Amino acid sequence: MEQKELVQAAFAARRQAYVPYSGFAVGAALLCADGSVYTGCNVESASYPATICAERTAFVKAVSEGKRDFTAIAVVGAQETEDPHAACPPCGICRQVMAEFCGPDFQIILPDSAEHWTVLRFCELLPMAFGSGSLKGESQHENV
Numbered sequence: 001m002e003q004k005e006l007v008q009a010a011f012a013a014r015r016q017a018y019v020p021y022s023g024f025a026v027g028a029a030l031l032c033a034d035g036s037v038y039t040g041c042n043v044e045s046a047s048y049p050a051t052i053c054a055e056r057t058a059f060v061k062a063v064s065e066g067k068r069d070f071t072a073i074a075v076v077g078a079q080e081t082e083d084p085h086a087a088c089p090p091c092g093i094c095r096q097v098m099a100e101f102c103g104p105d106f107q108i109i110l111p112d113s114a115e116h117w118t119v120l121r122f123c124e125l126l127p128m129a130f131g132s133g134s135l136k137g138e139s140q141h142e143n144v
């Protein structure tokens, strides 16, 4: 799958965002190693901390369908009344969820428009991530 297709899927997913409190609509499209794509949007709650981000919606959908190997995610966000015009970097909680399932070369695609985006490796987005290896006392140097 082309990066452009994943970006388009993230834009489409953003249209489903449920954001009555922040008005900030986010869409994500997660590419699995088998070529399948799972999309997600943010879903807010009147109890604000119960909100789930678009990226985690996509991961939870994919993992709950048995997927464990992931290649890339496109994330796009902006006020719901506007078209995205700046990168929407994943929040810290979403980065930690990525650390659970993604290796250092997992790609994070961050569009600042429908036509232009920045691509980061996971190890750039969250250097020295705490992960399952940390619980076993393994060195994280290879992930920095």
Ligand code: THU
Pocket: 019, 022, 024, 025, 026, 041, 042, 043, 044, 051, 052, 053, 054, 055, 089, 090, 091, 094
């Ligand atoms: N949000 C996401 O969906 N993903 C992120 O990585 C950052 C924040 C959502 C949560 C909330 O609904 C809104 O953006 C404002 O924080």
